[in-house]
Amino acid sequence: MTVWENLRAFKSLWVLALAFLGACGLYLLTLWGIVARECIMPVARERTVRIHEFLQAKAAEQGEARDIYVLGSSVVVEGVDCHVIDPLLKDGWESYNLAWTAAGPKQWLLILPALERARPSIVVLCIVATVGTSPLAADLAAIAGWEGLVSRRYLATMRPYFGEEDYAKLAPCRIWHLMTYRSFPFEALDAYMWESSRPDLRYEGYATNFKAPWVRRNIAPAKKVAQEIEDIAQRAAIHLVEHPQDALVIVEEVVRHLRSNCDCQVLLVLAPVNPKLRGLLSPEQVESAKQAYRSLAQQQGICFVDHTDILQATDFSDAVHPFSSGRAIWSRALGKALSDCTMARSLRKP
């Protein structure tokens, strides 16, 4: 056999090359249509996109804004009911729950530019003192990259806060982010099936509901809660000992940005922690974490509220999320703290 005859064998593979090109084209087209255009994705991710859209719409509005944005994780999603807060505020003021599942300080950095452009009057940063920062999920980074949540310049400025690993997730070009959307249709389907099959969640309008997004119907079994509390306590203990500064540094940067770029008041709130969970942690370490946030608030000249101890164990639906009674208690307490802030703000800005 000659070299030419050997090479001619490859000719039979033209159909495979064509199939590959066709598959790539169809793949990108499907992703663009289903995910990017129709926004069919896991509901927690869709919520991030909708929050960004909401902030952009707010930025386009004219006139003086009297908006209060509450940021946080699923503890806030399930624990803050803006319908309870709003009646406690002065006329014209309105609060919005802009938290989403697994959104810690690092995740807030993704919506920080849009938040600044929306010019809120007050931003409430709800922190769970016993939880540290978590890395950006790959799909969230893909969303942020494709939807243009953060600009290249901003990303470069924030590189130290994102960390190298998460920066690498956000840095690729836009088309790459579209390509990493690939699992979304299936994950969205799964998330929908999963939530539908759970009897304990009311799961309507989560993505676009910015008042009281998510309500649980019943409390998780005691055995499961006990197991969860044990697991979380182990992780929290590691965080409190090894990485107590991680979240603090990012929160400081978020506060600095908000204060310098949009002249808003910032309220730093320590979210309620299940007493059973607190009981498993070292009181000195918890107090030290709380003290660190208190000092930060003092240094930055922002309001600070500690709601760590305001709920009983029976006010939680599981290890960390407030149940309906807990939501009512915490929302009222938050409303009270905000009414003081709005009062002060109104006096300062006639």
Add this chain to the structure above:
Amino acid sequence: MVAVLLCMAFVRTHMLQIVLLLAASYIFYMSWNPTFILLILFSTVNDYVAGLGIAGSKTRRARVCWLLMSCFTNLGLLAVFKYLGFFVASVNQVWLAWYGGSAVLPAVALTLPVGISFFTFQSMSYTIDLFRGEIKPERSFMRFALYVAFFPQLVAGPILRSKEFIPQLRSVVELRAENLLQGCNQFLVGLVKKVIIADNIAPLVNQIFAAPQGSPSAAIWLGALAFGIQIYGDFSGYSDMAIGSARMLGFHIPRNFNFPYAARSITDFWRRWHISLSTWLRDYLYIPLGGNRKGRTATYRNLFVTMALGGLWHGAGLNFIVWGMYHGALLAVERSVGFGRQKEGVRSARPASFWARGKTLVVWLLIQYLVFLGWVIFRVHNWSDLTYCVRKYVFFDFNFDPGAMGLSGTNPFVTVGIILVFVLLHAISYRSNGLIHHLNRLRGFQLGLVWMVVLLCLMFLWPTGRTAFIYFQF
């Protein structure tokens, strides 16, 4: 692979082709850990010299000496790199339990060289075959080295037999369109099994078996089913990719799996699962131990010992030994009641009656129940989890609460969908005697369309995380 194929197209001298393939094999292995290439070289030189020694010896005593040298060296490598750490840890554990105080032996933590179980067994089979006079010695070192380190199957099998593979290395490699297409098809099938089936099921399996205590029976059953399919997809997927890659180069590697979950007895299962290992164990362990020639008791003992050692081959862990012994015991029980002796491919001309079909179905379900119980033993790595999982698997508790199953974050519904698709495809493929044959018959537009759909599925279902091949650890 593409680079190797292109180079092979330009290189026309036989010896140069061998050198090229050998270089590619060594580079492939060194890409994981360059140091361990010395181990392959050592094993190769050892068995090459032993082979020449066996062939050149005049007396049986000398031939036995050469054979023992080969076996002891290969098994010694395995003992040091694979089992020493486990042995030391076990001794320390027993010592601490009985006498307390500090550990009696210093801890050993050696990196397990990828594929060591495969290339040592492959290399050893050459010297044993030579000793038995079944093959002639390979005089060319390059050719023998390529047999030991042939890159498509180097790290996870199938375990090649010298009498089947070395003769293929004696002729010039010619690239043929037919081989390229069939190799690509086989490779694609393997990729689908690995990426779409195994890798997408892996998170669910990991979640269930990470902390199984407290999980209901439904979760353990789902875990067993998912792991059984994951390990099949993972391992047979790698085998298919190896066979496909070799096929592209014009080499024929025999199949390693033949619809194992269609087995109607445990004996039948072992004729279909990891065929290259089970035949290796049969030819080089079970038969030399006496096979079934020395009475019933000896046969049961031989089955038990062979399978226990087969289990140990999979890894240094108590669960692997228990898994091997479990299968050994099942085979012995089967043999004692005269079950599972029907010959493969023998089918009655008359259509089976309703009752006969029902009986076949019940037997098949029972065998799968036992096989998947074996996978639970294989997957769980500590004794308390093992006893819990086996108890929950055997005594079903009828708790179907999805919350109690603790499957959040693992896409359980998509995973179950993938499991169902796998079962369907597997059944269709079994009934039609292998989908790959149909795929190989397609040409032009039809083949392109199938490829496009499969590639599209691969792109969508390629998991975001990396999952290594399970058998790389063996």
